[in-house]
Amino acid sequence: MKINKAIFAGSSTRVSGRPKPKLPEFAFIGRSNVGKSSLINMLTGRSSLAKTSSTPGKTRLVNHFLINDRWYLVDLPGYGFAKMSNEERRELSDTINDYLDNSGELALLFVLVDSRHEIQRNDLEFIATLGRDSIPFAIIYTKCDKMGPEALKRQIEANEKILLEDWEELPPVFASSASSGAGREEILSFIDTVLNNL
Ligand code: GTP
Ligand code: MG
Numbered sequence: 001m002k003i004n005k006a007i008f009a010g011s012s013t014r015v016s017g018r019p020k021p022k023l024p025e026f027a028f029i030g031r032s033n034v035g036k037s038s039l040i041n042m043l044t045g046r047s048s049l050a051k052t053s054s055t056p057g058k059t060r061l062v063n064h065f066l067i068n069d070r071w072y073l074v075d076l077p078g079y080g081f082a083k084m085s086n087e088e089r090r091e092l093s094d095t096i097n098d099y100l101d102n103s104g105e106l107a108l109l110f111v112l113v114d115s116r117h118e119i120q121r122n123d124l125e126f127i128a129t130l131g132r133d134s135i136p137f138a139i140i141y142t143k144c145d146k147m148g149p150e151a152l153k154r155q156i157e158a159n160e161k162i163l164l165e166d167w168e169e170l171p172p173v174f175a176s177s178a179s180s181g182a183g184r185e186e187i188l189s190f191i192d193t194v195l196n197n198l
Helices: 038-046 086-102 122-131 149-164 183-194
Strands: 006-012 025-030 060-068 073-074 104-112 137-142 173-175
Touching: 025 038, 038 060, 038 073, 038 137, 038 183, 086 104, 104 122, 104 183, 122 149, 137 149, 149 173, 173 183
Parallel strands: 025 073, 025 104, 104 137, 137 173
Antiparallel strands: 006 060, 060 073
């Protein structure tokens, strides 16, 4: 799929405040600093569409980006960021949960996992809630430029073993790098297939 047009459509903290019109949404979630906003910029080819930062906890709102006037990429706040007051953490988790519970337009959720480490307990807990709520998802490993091909393969296989302890089948899996652009074609063509099957 070619992205001809990508525009920021609006920010909200609750689904009731999201931009119109209603169109299919592909949302990105994962631990804070995993590279959600960077991946959105890489996929759209617009380097500063979504705000990125080396400091975790950058994205606090639900940001909608309208793609080709036909669907949205949605940048969600990260989970699992320790350096936050309880109140801030509660508000972020309310924002995320409201989106997951009430976004009738969510076509698919991409859960981003850092390719450099074993999948973390809070990733597994989060993925378990998706199973309970029957939310369709795929996993994208990020920052693959930091890994050699063999180490990447080993890490993904180790994570698959861990996931298979709880899941009968594995979700679709992609490896990406916002720096090199790796994974771009695969992820966009997967989105295209999902859109064509809605
Ligand atoms: P929050 O909004 O805070 O939850 O973070 P985020 O998941 O949106 O992460 P963001 O895209 O802001 O990136 C966090 C840091 O990781 C930044 O310093 C990025 O430059 C870096 N980063 C993101 N993706 C990649 C990647 O593929 N490779 C490398 N080497 N660095 C990356
Ligand atoms: Mg972000």
